[in-house]
Amino acid sequence: MGRTKQYNREEVLEKAMNAFWKHGFKNTTSRILEDEMGINQNTIYSEFGNKENLFLETMSFYEDQLKTGVLKPVIESDGNLEDIRTFFNGFVDSVKSAHKKNGCLLTNTTVAFGNSNDKVIQRLNLFYDRLSKYFSQLLEKAQLKGKLDEETDIKKLTTYLIGCTQGLKVIVKIMDKKALSDYIDTVMRSLK
């Protein structure tokens, strides 16, 4: 069978994700990837094919991390609207406290690739579909529980939440925690 791999696929993929997250796709050179992933360029290219494919894989990795991290309160919510605030606050904290100061990888990618690269956009659409589903499932449960007016248009409110989420993911880069908490509070108050 030959020599065994010296690296762990998941581990180096996470390191690649952090590199892309920090520098952006175009600014992340093969030398940077080599440095931050800790394996040789040839090893990277024989494992992941090319830079674009490696990036696509990191996008999926990032989405998984969101699901088991900040998005968890939304996904597992039983219809408490405050779970949305928990998600927003969790996201702000993760950006402001950790060393991962570059917002949301998927939002950054939406803005950077918005009018090009088909494969990346396809992957983004999948992500937004799933995020919409999480929000609308939460809102439906809230409505059943009577925490949301019976006549509330769930689809419309979901669109609103997606928009507010993306807004947060932009302003997190330029505003302090107090202002962000104000923003979140106003969004939460509007959900009634």
Added chain:
Amino acid sequence: MGRTKQYNREEVLEKAMNAFWKHGFKNTTSRILEDEMGINQNTIYSEFGNKENLFLETMSFYEDQLKTGVLKPVIESDGNLEDIRTFFNGFVDSVKSAHKKNGCLLTNTTVAFGNSNDKVIQRLNLFYDRLSKYFSQLLEKAQLKGKLDEETDIKKLTTYLIGCTQGLKVIVKIMDKKALSDYIDTVMRSLK
């Protein structure tokens, strides 16, 4: 005095802005600039110094264009909250109809440069300060006119509007006009 310039500074600057807007900063190569500005690379560099400085100048140009364009209803508002909707709708139309399909140059730049390049960030902060001022002046007038509750926290609501604006400028890339109009409507309803 020597030969007269064959190009108009404003004209080529606008062309440079469109190039950066379309491709993003890093993807806009000196050859693309040469093509789209219609003047030789040497001419570009002797007029604008370097790529970064040219970009900074296009940012100012873009801001001026916003002020005399979609932002005008907000800037010249006498306190009618619907002027905000006019701004939002105008922005969506400008992105969806024209050939300028790449969202907002300043929002794209915020996301792309969010944690690097001091000069660009400084310029962005100026922009966000001015945008905040436009919103809060409108809201203050609305409050005086009784269209907004007396106890409304203007600063907080301004932060909210900035966030919603940035959200719109992200989702404009992935949603259709109907969904965007739904989003705008929900934001407008929340201003009461």
Added chain:
DNA sequence: AAAATAACTAAGCAAACACTTAGAAATAAT
């Protein structure tokens, strides 16, 4: 232990990058 196989490293590739040099072409002042 020899053969086969797979993963490793370092060096190298053409193409593309931001930016410059060299000098021709045009215009204004003398």
Added chain:
DNA sequence: ATTATTTCTAAGTGTTTGCTTAGTTATTTT
């Protein structure tokens, strides 16, 4: 008409890019 000055273009500069080649090293199968 000559000179001084400026803008113009085309062809280059060294560096960096994404990705490959060549060949060594480690591990399993025989």
